[in-house]
Structures are given as structure tokens and as C-alpha cells.
Amino acid sequence: MEAINPLINPRALTKQALAEIYEQHSPGVFRYAYRLLGDQETAEDCVSDTFSRFLRAIRHMETPIDNIQAYLYRMAHNWVMDHFRKQPLPPLSLDDDLHPNQKDNPSSQVAKKMIQERVRAALLRLPAEQQQVIQLRFLEDWSHDEVAAALGKSPEATRALQHRAMESLRRLLIEKGNDK
Amino acid sequence: MNTNNQHDYDSGLVKLIQLLRETPERDAQVVESRKEQFLSELEDLFAEQPAEAVSGLRRLFLPRKNPSRQVLRPRLAFSALLAALLLAVFLFGGAGVTVYAAQSALPGDSLYAVKSRLERTRLSLTANDYQLASIQLSLAHVRLDEIEGLIREKRFRQVSETTRQFESHLAAAIEAMRRLAEKDPERASQIANQITLVLNRYTQVLSKMLADLPLEVKTEVEDTISNSPVLRKVSESNENANGNENENEARQENENEASNDNQNDNDNANENEARNENLNDNGKSQDDTKSLKDFSFIGFVESMSAQEWRISGIRVAVNAATRIDANIKAGDRVEVKGQYISGQTAQASEIRLRKTDRQENTNDRQTQGNENDNGANENERQNENRSGNQNENVNQNQNDNSNDNDKDDTNDNDKDDSNDNDND
Numbered sequence: 001m002e003a004i005n006p007l008i009n010p011r012a013l014t015k016q017a018l019a020e021i022y023e024q025h026s027p028g029v030f031r032y033a034y035r036l037l038g039d040q041e042t043a044e045d046c047v048s049d050t051f052s053r054f055l056r057a058i059r060h061m062e063t064p065i066d067n068i069q070a071y072l073y074r075m076a077h078n079w080v081m082d083h084f085r086k087q088p089l090p091p092l093s094l095d096d097d098l099h100p101n102q103k104d105n106p107s108s109q110v111a112k113k114m115i116q117e118r119v120r121a122a123l124l125r126l127p128a129e130q131q132q133v134i135q136l137r138f139l140e141d142w143s144h145d146e147v148a149a150a151l152g153k154s155p156e157a158t159r160a161l162q163h164r165a166m167e168s169l170r171r172l173l174i175e176k177g178n179d180k
Numbered sequence: 181m182n183t184n185n186q187h188d189y190d191s192g193l194v195k196l197i198q199l200l201r202e203t204p205e206r207d208a209q210v211v212e213s214r215k216e217q218f219l220s221e222l223e224d225l226f227a228e229q230p231a232e233a234v235s236g237l238r239r240l241f242l243p244r245k246n247p248s249r250q251v252l253r254p255r256l257a258f259s260a261l262l263a264a265l266l267l268a269v270f271l272f273g274g275a276g277v278t279v280y281a282a283q284s285a286l287p288g289d290s291l292y293a294v295k296s297r298l299e300r301t302r303l304s305l306t307a308n309d310y311q312l313a314s315i316q317l318s319l320a321h322v323r324l325d326e327i328e329g330l331i332r333e334k335r336f337r338q339v340s341e342t343t344r345q346f347e348s349h350l351a352a353a354i355e356a357m358r359r360l361a362e363k364d365p366e367r368a369s370q371i372a373n374q375i376t377l378v379l380n381r382y383t384q385v386l387s388k389m390l391a392d393l394p395l396e397v398k399t400e401v402e403d404t405i406s407n408s409p410v411l412r413k414v415s416e417s418n419e420n421a422n423g424n425e426n427e428n429e430a431r432q433e434n435e436n437e438a439s440n441d442n443q444n445d446n447d448n449a450n451e452n453e454a455r456n457e458n459l460n461d462n463g464k465s466q467d468d469t470k471s472l473k474d475f476s477f478i479g480f481v482e483s484m485s486a487q488e489w490r491i492s493g494i495r496v497a498v499n500a501a502t503r504i505d506a507n508i509k510a511g512d513r514v515e516v517k518g519q520y521i522s523g524q525t526a527q528a529s530e531i532r533l534r535k536t537d538r539q540e541n542t543n544d545r546q547t548q549g550n551e552n553d554n555g556a557n558e559n560e561r562q563n564e565n566r567s568g569n570q571n572e573n574v575n576q577n578q579n580d581n582s583n584d585n586d587k588d589d590t591n592d593n594d595k596d597d598s599n600d601n602d603n604d
Contacts, residue, residue: 042208048217134197
């Protein structure tokens, strides 16, 4: 994540600047989307639509953007949420107890893939903001302060959000929570 | 990375979450096509701004006698475009595919406007002369591909305009090379080499094209060619080349600037003769295909594999018969000689290390002199003399561009207006 985020006036962005934003951030948006979607082609669609929406949005945007990356991730996340509103979430199989101490180092790729799919399915069952906190904290390695700024919350509220997200995940993954 | 609080949680749970960290490598072709799609949208976005300004002015100064009609026109124009795009999406199966499909569109195809817009975006986002020249040259190759495609499909009517566009790209590349020569002669020399290759291929395509064209279109294309500043200069330079072949070498961009005046003085006297000679040569050059297919250039090795080397942006095929100096590695300056196979693949017959600029220039002149002696073909003389043509080419290019922009603005506006309508 960028160390300093100067305020950007979206209406002042030149064509060149927007092309550079695409170059710089589209790989990150792809990763962000893929981790939730688990499908390369759909993740590419998400990247395209996110930047397309971004272009349309900045034409009418009055307020400056302080963190373009966070802004794009939020748009991508909304896209994913929309996507799963139109089709069912991937199944969260409950026939296997996933204790992390036993399975945190899966030997085979197949087993690893299965666990990945289950973690993804569990993550998608959390409320949107909790999903964002988990992604940004543990997969993008952002600090609490950075996540707080991105979500427009206080760092304390972000910590509480993370705590609730981890509890929910623990129930879903390890303590055989209910499949919603 | 801030992991202060991660140990507050079950570290096993964090490890499970982090299994999602790794993501697959993206398909380079998809990435490129999606990027082009974005750049196309970006182009649309910025094309809208002047349109809005104009309509604002119109509102200020023109009474709106029939407002409904003003709205109707762009709607109609857009609905035609939309129908074409929808058909393309239907045919090719997806929005992203539209841009991808546009890459292979020929002049006159419904998707050709998309292709042209992508190209303009590429050019408008290029600030440095080296890249600009490279892109202009790659677009020149694309135009040649299109000319070949049009002839293959017997769509002769568009050949003339595409030929004009080819020359416009070439002239722009030469102009960029001229500017580059002042700052970075090394890279200008690489561009000069690439121009040599484009001109070689152009000559081949021309000779084949004129042989294949039906008589009624042939005259029109011949007119385009004979009025072309690029070719006219090239053919005029051929006259000069008879007297002083070696002095007009392609890589001496700086020196040739000074000789423009002299060449212009000769223009009128030589024009008719030069054109005739050029066309006649093209007409009969079917017999000269062997000599036309030869190429030679000097460049820097960028990558090497068993089948193909990339030298200063040019892909060159190698095989067991290619004589290659020992110890060549990426970054080395080399001289490549070879022949075109089926018009497009550059097959190297030898690749030699070239040490210094001075040596290169000396050897180069010698090489080209020999080639002229042996092949006596027009093509190589054209290449040698292109640097003298810069001024007139530039003017032509500027005119061409402004025409293009006018046309394109209209299209873009139509599309943008209707986008708005669509959203409403």
C-alpha cells in the first residue's frame, strides 16, 4: 500500500494519469477479486468492470480521493457482492472438520485446493465489511490504521470488526458452523 | 506489514486465511485485451469533453428551434453503431471480445472504428520519440497486413486509403526518428533499421498488389502511390542515388537535414520521370522477388532462442543454417542479414557481432554498396535515401492526422451521446 496518499482530485486526472492508475492497480484489483471469486475469468471481468465504473464515477465525483487503491478495492468488492447476489455462494461443505493444527500444511495440491475453496466459501458468508477487513489485514497486510482509513472507521472500530470476523470464521471453519 | 494483533487470534486460523493469498498468473493475452478495452473507454471519456463544450456553445449562440430534432440525430447515429456493436458481441460472444475481435478488422469492417480508436489511444499515450516511432512502425506493418487482407478478400476499394494511412505512419515514424537523432543517435539508428524493414516489406506488398489489382482500381492506387510524398521522395532519391549512392545512408539522419534544400530544388525537374520509373519498376518487379526479399540491418540483441531472436524489436527466425558469431549475448550489437520468407518472416542467414559505431558505419556502407551492385534493386536504394525526405513527409503527416481526427471526432461523439441516452 502507498505510504503517503496525497488527495487526488478525480476531475483533474489526465488521460495519462488514468492509464497509469490502471497499470499500477489492475494487478492488485485482480488479486483482490480472485481471492473472493476463485475464478480467473470472473476476476478479469471484475477488474474490467471496476475500472469501467471508476471512469464513469470520476466524471461526476466532487470529493477528492485519498487512497485510490482502497477505492478500487471497495468497488471491486461491491462487484463481487453483486455477483453473488445473482448466483448462489459456493457450498461450504461440513463433512470434514477443518482443524488448522492438522491441516495447516496440506501435503497435496488437491487437499490444499479443497481447503482454499472452503475458506473462500466461509469468507463469503461474512458481512461485506468483515470480508474487507480480513482481506486487507491478512491478505494485503495492511495495518489497522490503513484499514480504518480505507473503511472510513476508527482503528478501534476496525479492530472490533476484525475480532467479529475472526470469530465468525472460526465457527464456520473449525467449529462446524451452520451453512447459511 | 503490521502483524501486531495477529497473534491475538488463533495462528492456525490466520494460516488458513492466508491460503487464499496466492493467485494464479494472469493470461497475458487477456490482460492485454482488457487493457485495450480500458484504453478505449478512456478515449471515449476524453472525447466527450469537447463534444460537451461544443453543444454548450451551440446552446449559447443558436436558438433551439426544434430541440427534439437535435436529440434525435445522435440517437439515430448511435443506434446504428449500437446495432453494429451488438451484432459483433453476438457474433464473437462477449464484450471484452469486441476489442479483441477488432484487432483483426479490415478497413470497411464494422469493428474497424474500434481498432482505429485503440491505435490513436496508443499513440496519444506515448510521450517519447523512440516509442512513438516504434508504434508508428508497428502500425505501418498493421496497414500492410490490412492491404494484403483486402487484396485477399478482393476488397480493392479500400486499398488506396489504407496505402495512404500506411505512408502517414511511415512519415510520422521518420519524423520521430529525426527528433530522436538529436537526442539519442543510437536509438535513432535502431529506428532507421526498422524503417528499412518496413520499406522492404512495403516494396514487396506494392509489387504484389499492383500485379493483383483489377485494372479499374489499379489506376486509383497508382495515383495514390505516385502522389505519395514518401514514395515520390524515395523515387527521387533513387535518381540522386545513381550519382552518390553511399552518401545517403539511412543512419545519417543528422547529416541529411542539410541536404533537404538541394533535394527540393530537384523536385520539379525529376518528378514525372521519377514517378514513371517507380511505377514501372513496381509493375515489373515480380521477376525481382529474390532480390526484394533480402534484408540487412544492425541492432541490439534483446532475446535469443533456438528458433527466434529479437533484435531491436524485430523478430528474426534462426535455424541450423544461420551463421552466427560465437559468444553473442543479449545486449550485443549485431548485423543481421537474411531474407523474407512468404513476405513476413525474416529468416536470418547470418548474424555477426558489430563492435563500435565507427566500424559499423564503415562496414554498413560497404555492405549496402555491395548489395546495390549485386541486386541492383530499387528497394535498397529507397531505404538508403529515406532520411532526406523528412520535411515533406512531416507536413503530409500533419495533414493526414487532422483529417483523421475530424472524422473520428464525429464517430466518437455519436457514440458518446448515445451512451448517455442509453444510460438515461
